[in-house]
Amino acid sequence: xxxxxxxxxxxxxxxxxxxxxxxxxxxxxxxxxxxxxxxxxxxxxxxxxxxxxxxxxxxxxxxxxxxxxxxxxxxxxxxxxxxxxxxxxxxxxxxxxxxxxxxxxxxxxxxxxxxxxxxxxxxxxxxxxxxxxxxxxxxxxxxxxxxxxxxxxxxxxxxxxxxxxxxxxxxxxxxxxxxxxxxxxxxxxxxxxxxxxxxxxxxxxxxxxxxxxxxxxxxxxxxxxxxxxxxxxxxxxxxxxxxxxxxxxxxxxxxxxxxxxxxxxxxxxxxxxxxxxxxxxxxxxxxxxxxxxxxxxxxxxxxxxxxxxxxxxxxxxxxxxxxxxxxxxxxxxxxxxxxxxxxx
Amino acid sequence: xxxxxxxxxxxxxxxxxxxxxxxxxxxxxxxxxxxxxxxxxxxxxxxxxxxxxxxxxxxxxxxxxxxxxxxxxxxxxxxxxxxxxxxxxxxxxxxxxxxxxxxxxxxxxxxxxxxxxxxxxxxxxxxxxxxxxxxxxxxxxxxxxxxxxxxxxxxxxxxxxxxxxxxxxxxxxxxxxxxxxxxxxxxxxxxxxxxxxxxxxxxxxxxxxxxxxxxxxxxxxxxxxxxxxxxxxxxxxxxxxxxxxxxxxxxxxxxxxxxxxxxxxxxxxxxxxxxxxxxxxxxxxxxxxxxxxxxxxxxxxxxxxxxxxxxxxxxxxxxxxxxxxxxxxxxxxxxxxxxxxxxx
Numbered sequence: 001x002x003x004x005x006x007x008x009x010x011x012x013x014x015x016x017x018x019x020x021x022x023x024x025x026x027x028x029x030x031x032x033x034x035x036x037x038x039x040x041x042x043x044x045x046x047x048x049x050x051x052x053x054x055x056x057x058x059x060x061x062x063x064x065x066x067x068x069x070x071x072x073x074x075x076x077x078x079x080x081x082x083x084x085x086x087x088x089x090x091x092x093x094x095x096x097x098x099x100x101x102x103x104x105x106x107x108x109x110x111x112x113x114x115x116x117x118x119x120x121x122x123x124x125x126x127x128x129x130x131x132x133x134x135x136x137x138x139x140x141x142x143x144x145x146x147x148x149x150x151x152x153x154x155x156x157x158x159x160x161x162x163x164x165x166x167x168x169x170x171x172x173x174x175x176x177x178x179x180x181x182x183x184x185x186x187x188x189x190x191x192x193x194x195x196x197x198x199x200x201x202x203x204x205x206x207x208x209x210x211x212x213x214x215x216x217x218x219x220x221x222x223x224x225x226x227x228x229x230x231x232x233x234x235x236x237x238x239x240x241x242x243x244x245x246x247x248x249x250x251x252x253x254x255x256x257x258x259x260x261x262x263x264x265x266x267x268x269x270x271x272x273x274x275x276x277x278x279x280x281x282x283x284x285x286x287x288x289x290x291x292x293x294x295x296x297x298x299x300x301x302x303x304x305x306x307x308x309x310x311x312x313x314x315x316x317x318x319x320x321x322x323x324x325x326x327x328x329x330x331x332x333x334x335x336x337x338x339x340x341x342x343x344x
Numbered sequence: 345x346x347x348x349x350x351x352x353x354x355x356x357x358x359x360x361x362x363x364x365x366x367x368x369x370x371x372x373x374x375x376x377x378x379x380x381x382x383x384x385x386x387x388x389x390x391x392x393x394x395x396x397x398x399x400x401x402x403x404x405x406x407x408x409x410x411x412x413x414x415x416x417x418x419x420x421x422x423x424x425x426x427x428x429x430x431x432x433x434x435x436x437x438x439x440x441x442x443x444x445x446x447x448x449x450x451x452x453x454x455x456x457x458x459x460x461x462x463x464x465x466x467x468x469x470x471x472x473x474x475x476x477x478x479x480x481x482x483x484x485x486x487x488x489x490x491x492x493x494x495x496x497x498x499x500x501x502x503x504x505x506x507x508x509x510x511x512x513x514x515x516x517x518x519x520x521x522x523x524x525x526x527x528x529x530x531x532x533x534x535x536x537x538x539x540x541x542x543x544x545x546x547x548x549x550x551x552x553x554x555x556x557x558x559x560x561x562x563x564x565x566x567x568x569x570x571x572x573x574x575x576x577x578x579x580x581x582x583x584x585x586x587x588x589x590x591x592x593x594x595x596x597x598x599x600x601x602x603x604x605x606x607x608x609x610x611x612x613x614x615x616x617x618x619x620x621x622x623x624x625x626x627x628x629x630x631x632x633x634x635x636x637x638x639x640x641x642x643x644x645x646x647x648x649x650x651x652x653x654x655x656x657x658x659x660x661x662x663x664x665x666x667x668x669x670x671x672x673x674x675x676x677x678x679x680x681x682x683x684x685x686x687x688x
Contacts, residue, residue: 159511166510167503318660
């Protein structure tokens with residue numbers, strides 16, 4: 001089966017995914033009978049094109065990486081922007097990887113709404129649409145008989161949403177606790193060896209983990225948006241990032257780490273969700289936790305999510321030392337879930 | 345959809361599963377449209393019965409718990425034994441929970457072979473058939489268009505096999521490391537607080553975790569059989585428990601724990617699988633690992649499995665403080681996977 005795919009956004013994640021598709025082409029054909037054809041790409045800075053007979057993804061990546069415009073690629077129509085792409089690309093799956101907007105999840109949510117309404121499956125790596133509009137987008141997808149998938153939004157390709165959907169049938173998620181933000185974890189675990197906050201943060205920036213403006217990580221916004229995504233999808237909450245009780249790690253000094261270490265503890269930025277007074281309460285805050293515990297033992301970029309369930313008690317899933325390759329795998333994993341349904 | 349189910353073995357796990365089914369009856373009907381009818385039960389010591397119109401499971405549990413024979417339950421045919429049950433029960437799913445035989449996985453493997461050949465789906469909580477006959481049983485299931493499921497055999501209901509099957513499509517498992525045996529972990533983590541090997545082992549016996557003859561746990565056999573199950577299913581290995589490089593924890597003394605603790609380490613019985621010289625090598629042995637690590641931070645009955653994969657790097661799944669309720673959930677989880685296929 002040949003799947004038509006289109007891209008909205010062609011940044012680091014989408015490019016890593018494109019390279020992954022390229023590398024796995026033979027294996028995916030052999031194992032799943034899966035092949036694909038790219039019918040369109042929309043970018044902010046490199047133009048937006050569609051081509052029903054398919055574009056060569058490698059050529060397009062080369063154009064983008066040398067800073068040129070995709071509209072010069074032969075045989076393609078200039079569709080103007082993402083909206084124009086969605087009118088013309090007629091894809092089975094749209095991969096949406098535009099940057100997160102913290103205020104309202106736009107314009108990504110609008111793109112996804114448009115794609116689902118036109119009967120296209122959507123895979124996103126963008127937390128915004130899940131945190132701001134999950135119930136609506138899920139309902140739209142159901143109405144149009146397609147899927148809205150987003151495994152990469154919280155822990156890259158580590159199964160979180162799929163873990164609950166496919167592997168914990170019949171269970172209810174009662175609450176969660178996790179270390180979900182890599183930048184703050186690099187800073188906090190780096191400071192344990194006596195280095196300064198700023199040195200550790202610069203490490204994270206140099207590694208391309210933190211944004212140049214890292215306030216979003218340091219002040220707990222990233223973890224808050226991820227908590228909201230988890231609470232909406234896994235616990236049915238109706239809550240926004242602004243409603244999260246949020247404390248960042250700006251005030252944490254080396255004396256706090258020393259004090260924690262004196263009782264075998266470390267400080268981690270912990271995201272917690274729990275049922276409380278008939279509502280769902282979300283908290284993101286630094287906490288001192290035992291070093292030899294599920295939350296304390298993740299260091300550097302590693303993440304952990306502990307789920308508290310009714311029938312299965314407490315289970316945790318950990319991602320060790322992820323890179324952009326794991327986020328790229330999240331998109332592939334979602335693509336294969338959709339392919340499984342398309343093949344039935 | 346009404347599913348006909350039958351039981352081979354009605355020990356602690358099967359009884360916990362029967363109680364779970366009873367408690368979740370309304371929820372499973374509402375969420376999945378799933379209801380069931382028990383058409384037969386085979387036991388060693390309480391007789392074996394079949395009844396095409398269905399037996400009352402609560403009544404049967406009461407009979408077993410007061411030490412009587414099921415053959416006295418009105419309206420049921422005495423089928424003699426498990427073989428007789430499989431000839432007559434005509435179930436959609438057979439739940440096999442007989443005790444493990446370490447030598448060859450029998451008689452459980454024979455029962456499962458018979459059930460699959462007669463076109464019945466099989467769910468087992470018994471490691472033996474997976475460790476000794478996985479490839480054959482899987483092939484039999486495929487030939488007969490049914491499923492052979494065994495999520496509960498390695499980490500109770502914590503997703504391990506389902507995690508890879510459903511949530512890591514397109515990835516290859518390159519190796520694993522885990523703490524898979526609860527008894528040895530109770531002993532090793534208990535000894536950290538200065539208690540004796542025997543005291544800790546007696547705790548595990550009193551809690552019903554260790555067998556009265558705990559050699560099977562202490563000498564690493566349980567972890568070895570689980571390693572073989574993992575290596576066969578996840579890595580395609582053709583290996584038997586006797587081929588595992590196996591060292592138990594009998595020789596570990598408090599001085600070893602003190603020495604490990606002096607460098608921030610703890611001792612855990614670690615099961616490892618890896619590709620080595622074009623084959624798959626399995627090792628079970630006590631190792632000193634950092635207390636603040638994925639392997640070191642699981643204490644008591646808790647288990648962890650770290651998977652090393654090609655596309656997703658390293659992920660770990662942890663089960664905290666499991667009881668028999670989690671093993672019961674494994675059977676429910678497998679039942680729901682089969683129900684999903686039956687409903688299509």
